[in-house]
Amino acid sequence: MSVRTLPLVFINLGGEMIYILDQRLRASNTSDDNSEKVMNDIVGTMFSKAFIDELLKPQQLYSHRTLKTVLTRLAHASIMRLNPASMERLYELMVMAFKYQVFLCPRPKDLLLISYNHIDTIREFVKDTPVVVNQVDETHRKIIEVYSSLSEGEFQLLRQTLLIFFQDMHVRVSLFLKNQVQRPTGRFALSTSGPVPHGIEVPGLIRTCNSKGREVRRSEFPTGGSYSSPVREGCFELHGDRVTRLGRNMYTLSHPEETRTSKAPSVKTSDAPNLLAKEELNLLARLMGSMKAENKTKVEAGFQINLFTTDQEEEEAGDPSGAEDSMSGVINIQAMQDEQAATELARIAGQFTEQEEPENPYCNKGDDLLAMMDDL
Amino acid sequence: MYHKEKSIQTKNSASALYNNLGVLRIAPRRLTYFAVVHANVVNMVSASWDGLDYSHRQLQSKEPNVATSTSLVTQAAFCVLPSRDLLVVTSQKGIQIYESDGSIMVYWHALETPDTPTDKAVFARGISAVWESYICVGVSSGSILVFDVPSKGSNITLSEVLEEHTESITDMASECSGSQECIADLVSADDGGNLCVWKSGEEFQLLNKIHGFDMSCSSVKLWKGTVVAGYGTGQIRLYEAVTGILHAEVNAHARWIYSLDIAPFSGLLLSAAEDSLVRVWHLNLTPESNSVEVAHLHNECVTDTQICGAKFCDSDGYAFAVTGYDLSEIIRYTQS
Numbered sequence: 001m002s003v004r005t006l007p008l009v010f011i012n013l014g015g016e017m018i019y020i021l022d023q024r025l026r027a028s029n030t031s032d033d034n035s036e037k038v039m040n041d042i043v044g045t046m047f048s049k050a051f052i053d054e055l056l057k058p059q060q061l062y063s064h065r066t067l068k069t070v071l072t073r074l075a076h077a078s079i080m081r082l083n084p085a086s087m088e089r090l091y092e093l094m095v096m097a098f099k100y101q102v103f104l105c106p107r108p109k110d111l112l113l114i115s116y117n118h119i120d121t122i123r124e125f126v127k128d129t130p131v132v133v134n135q136v137d138e139t140h141r142k143i144i145e146v147y148s149s150l151s152e153g154e155f156q157l158l159r160q161t162l163l164i165f166f167q168d169m170h171v172r173v174s175l176f177l178k179n180q181v182q183r184p185t186g187r188f189a190l191s192t193s194g195p196v197p198h199g200i201e202v203p204g205l206i207r208t209c210n211s212k213g214r215e216v217r218r219s220e221f222p223t224g225g226s227y228s229s230p231v232r233e234g235c236f237e238l239h240g241d242r243v244t245r246l247g248r249n250m251y252t253l254s255h256p257e258e259t260r261t262s263k264a265p266s267v268k269t270s271d272a273p274n275l276l277a278k279e280e281l282n283l284l285a286r287l288m289g290s291m292k293a294e295n296k297t298k299v300e301a302g303f304q305i306n307l308f309t310t311d312q313e314e315e316e317a318g319d320p321s322g323a324e325d326s327m328s329g330v331i332n333i334q335a336m337q338d339e340q341a342a343t344e345l346a347r348i349a350g351q352f353t354e355q356e357e358p359e360n361p362y363c364n365k366g367d368d369l370l371a372m373m374d375d376l
Numbered sequence: 377m378y379h380k381e382k383s384i385q386t387k388n389s390a391s392a393l394y395n396n397l398g399v400l401r402i403a404p405r406r407l408t409y410f411a412v413v414h415a416n417v418v419n420m421v422s423a424s425w426d427g428l429d430y431s432h433r434q435l436q437s438k439e440p441n442v443a444t445s446t447s448l449v450t451q452a453a454f455c456v457l458p459s460r461d462l463l464v465v466t467s468q469k470g471i472q473i474y475e476s477d478g479s480i481m482v483y484w485h486a487l488e489t490p491d492t493p494t495d496k497a498v499f500a501r502g503i504s505a506v507w508e509s510y511i512c513v514g515v516s517s518g519s520i521l522v523f524d525v526p527s528k529g530s531n532i533t534l535s536e537v538l539e540e541h542t543e544s545i546t547d548m549a550s551e552c553s554g555s556q557e558c559i560a561d562l563v564s565a566d567d568g569g570n571l572c573v574w575k576s577g578e579e580f581q582l583l584n585k586i587h588g589f590d591m592s593c594s595s596v597k598l599w600k601g602t603v604v605a606g607y608g609t610g611q612i613r614l615y616e617a618v619t620g621i622l623h624a625e626v627n628a629h630a631r632w633i634y635s636l637d638i639a640p641f642s643g644l645l646l647s648a649a650e651d652s653l654v655r656v657w658h659l660n661l662t663p664e665s666n667s668v669e670v671a672h673l674h675n676e677c678v679t680d681t682q683i684c685g686a687k688f689c690d691s692d693g694y695a696f697a698v699t700g701y702d703l704s705e706i707i708r709y710t711q712s
Contacts, residue, residue: 001468052468059497102684107607108632152608153544153567153592156632157497162394164415164448167702187702190652190680192630200609201627210665215623219583222674224653349573366479 002161003058004150007143008115009067009162010055012101012247013120014046016094017071021080023251034079039125040132041078047122047135050290056146061165062280064091070287077291092171092261099166100181101246103188106197108155110244112147113234114142117247120239140238174260175250192225198233262309344370377674378564378656378696379712383705384421387432387439388414390684390699393450394501394594395547397685397699397706400454400461400476408689409476410706411452411463412699413547418452418465420478421706433478437467448499459527464511466500470672471513471521473532473572484529485523487515502545506562510535514545520564522580538580543567546594551639553600560617563603565593570601573617586620595636597645600661602646602668606633612647614659614668623668628655635686639693645697648686652678654698676709 018039025035045051071094072087080089101114119140126132150158170186196202203225234243241251259328390396390412398411406425411418418435431526437447447469454476455462473483489498500521501513511523511532518541524533543566551558560583561576569588575581586603595606602623610629615622617645629649637646638659647658656674662665681700689695695710 001450001499003495003497026579106631149591151543151567151590153546156592156608157544160392161448167391167415168389170702187680190682192652192677196610198629200630203610203627203630205627206670206672207625208667208669209622209624212625222675223630224675224677225630225651256429289538 001060001164002154002158003060004147004154005061005158005161005165006059006156007052007055007146009061009098010046010070010109011115011139011143012098012118013071013094014042014068014074015115015122015247017075017090017098018042018122019249019251020090020093021075024247036128038078040129042074043122043126044129044132044135045291046074047139048291049135049138051287052139052142054286054290056142059112059283060162060279062283064095064165066280066284069284070291073288073291089261091174094164094173096173096176096261097250098162099169100176100188102159102162102166104246105159105242106188107199108152108159109150110197110234110246111155111159112143112236113242113244114247115143116234116236117145117244120242121249137238144238153199171261193227195228195231199232200230202227232309253297278307285355285356297365356367377712378676378709380676381708381710382427383696383707384410384423384430386414386419386704386706387434388417388419388420389702389704391415391449392682392684392701395451395453395685397635397687397697398453398463399687399689399697400421400456400463401690402461402476407414409454411454411478412685412706413449413452416446416448416467418449418463418478420463422477422646425489433475435463435465435472435478437465438469438472438481438484438596440573450499450501455503455511457505457511457525458508460525462505462511462525464503464513466503466513468497468499471500473511473523474520483523483532483535485513485521492547497544499544502548502564504550504562506550510576512538512548512562512564514541514548514564514566516544518542518545518566520545521549534577536580538564538572538574538582540564540572540582540585541566541570543570546592549597549602551598552638554640555600558601558617560598560601563596563598563617565596565665567592567609567697569593569605571596571605571615573603573616583618584620586615592632596662597636597638599638599640599643600658602661603657604636604638604659606636606647606649608632610649610651612636612645612670614670616666621666626657626670629653631682635682636680637687639688639691639697641691642693644693645690646686646688646693648683648698650682652681652683652700654683654696656693656696657681678703678707 069092075082105111123136172186176182203223204220206219207215210216235241391414393413396413398409400409408423410421416437420433422431437449439447447467449465449467452465453465463474463476463478465472470486472481474481487500497516499516500513504512506512509525511525513521520538521534521538524535546565546567548564550562560573562574564572569591571586573584575583576591592608593605601617603617605613610631610633612626612628614624628647629651631650633647633649635648643659645659654676658671658673660669678700681703683698683700685699686696689697698707
């Protein structure tokens with residue numbers, strides 16, 4: 001529906017990806033030089049003028065598959081390599097984090113504050129490289145320019161479009177479970193107490209008017225919650241206090257095992273069609289084309305990032321024949337779920353690397369693009 | 377006052393859209409139809425009153441051609457006309473009208489989509505049956521399409537296009553009291569919170585325009601000449617339709633209101649919001665003093681759920697049904 005989702009999607013999902021990668025780089029004791037290089041390469045590609053300009057064009061939000069492809073290419077803009085199963089896990093984490101932020105977003109307009117929290121933190125990661133900082137600032141300015149004229153109704157449409165995109169995803173993230181922002185079912189906790197969003201009145205008051213429209217009486221009703229006055233509004237400028245914590249880096253203080261994920265008991269299989277419509281392939285072509293050429297020097301300094309705590313798990317995850325996923329850090333209700341989770345992961349990993357021929361007669365360039373997707 | 381009944385499971389979950397629940401009571405067959413939108417699909421359930429029989433059906437949004445990606449549905453609503461009941465489905469590409477059981481599509485209207493993408497989204501949203509033979513549907517541009525519906529058959533025609541709103545239409549409602557005395561037939565609401573009040577006819581007449589406060593009015597109802605409007609601020613406002621005089625204002629919810637409904641025989645009002653709460657109110661109109669009293673009756677909390685649809689299942693408000701984002705069930709409540 002909304003044609004303005006892509007820039008916010010990439011900034012926020014890309015931001016979450018960078019948070020997770022940063023944590024993994026530190027956890028695996030990667031050298032400062034390598035870490036900095038990875039960060040600069042990824043952020044530099046993500047915030048490159050060509051890429052951002054493509055994103056800012058009004059267009060629909062397409063499928064998870066397209067998004068995954070572009071994000072994988074972004075990750076591989078650095079010297080780091082992720083195998084498909086790792087990318088799958090990474091994508092789940094990124095999406096669940098963003099879904100959580102969008103779900104709990106107090107006002108639709110606060111989606112911008114969440115995005116700015118991501119941009120602020122990204123700026124910190126690359127602060128020693130002025131060229132990249134400039135790119136981030138330029139992007140931030142463009143975002144402010146494009147989005148400051150949107151009405152609350154348009155922001156809500158944007159939010160609704162994102163929620164539809166994330167629908168039925170209930171992957172449980174151990175960090176969220178630990179902080180009790182996510183329930184064991186995979187749903188996010190929604191509180192009926194606390195401050196109301198900025199610009200909203202605390203519920204409980206009924207004002208009655210006379211026939212001239214003048215207020216004559218006030219009465220109260222029980223709200224079933226305990227709400228309080230709003231906190232101050234966050235800053236929408238280039239720099240400032242965003243006030244909301246949504247979009248800030250949750251992984252700074254946590255331990256590596258907290259990036260573990262597991263599928264919730266009743267996981268719905270994706271309804272996304274195998275075909276990519278012509279429009280979507282066009283977008284994919286434009287986005288891939290606008291990113292800087294991939295670093296071909298895989299031979300020299302390239303290294304594999306480990307998304308899991310032990311080498312054994314990394315091996316198992318990389319093995320698409322579905323070895324058992326040990327999830328001891330996550331609250332599991334039945335042993336059955338591990339099996340389901342493992343087979344589900346294997347199926348998805350297999351699907352991602354499958355050679356698929358498009359049946360769509362309109363796509364001739366499609367073959368090349370799909371092949372390219374499968375090679376990643 | 378109300379207690380929870382057994383929920384109806386749906387094939388997939390409800391999408392986060394305004395007014396995302398349609399209910400049609402078919403008394404002669406002792407059935408109730410429910411319609412819930414999930415992305416590009418409408419899930420229909422036919423439930424027998426004895427609670428023993430449920431049948432499901434899915435309607436797809438119409439794709440004009442294979443080159444474009446799927447079209448998201450924005451709303452599905454039942455339209456009750458004197459001669460027939462229809463189901464109207466609005467999407468990014470156009471408007472589909474079905475027989476009320478979803479068995480046959482009787483009409484398709486394609487929205488004009490520009491060749492090059494514009495910076496505003498294009499979609500239809502806001503559905504209401506009006507008086508004898510009209511179905512009105514809103515568009516993201518602010519236009520309202522008025523369709524003339526024959527008593528049977530598929531010869532539905534576009535009778536008029538009303539251009540009064542400049543922002544996207546969010547919801548529309550017709551006078552539901554059944555009273556012939558009301559002057560106003562239809563109210564339309566938009567993303568700026570503006571409300572237009574209309575009289576239907578061969579040419580629809582604008583009776584009044586009530587200006588908004590730059591805050592979206594997501595759901596609106598018209599009852600006994602009173603407009604009841606729900607806003608993104610969580611407030612409900614009641615206005616006298618023809619004059620625009622404010623009768624009452626309620627700070628009802630802590631988040632965006634997604635659905636309002638009125639039970640016309642009893643004057644019960646239902647409001648539901650993203651704050652996970654459904655509230656039941658009573659509206660008391662006193663024509664002599666030209667005032668409306670709003671009394672709060674009941675709350676229901678659907679834990680951890682942003683509610684997207686709430687409707688009474690009958691004209692007295694004896695029962696109501698609720699849908700929530702990411703929930704694959706229709707939750708029902710009945711008076712104790």
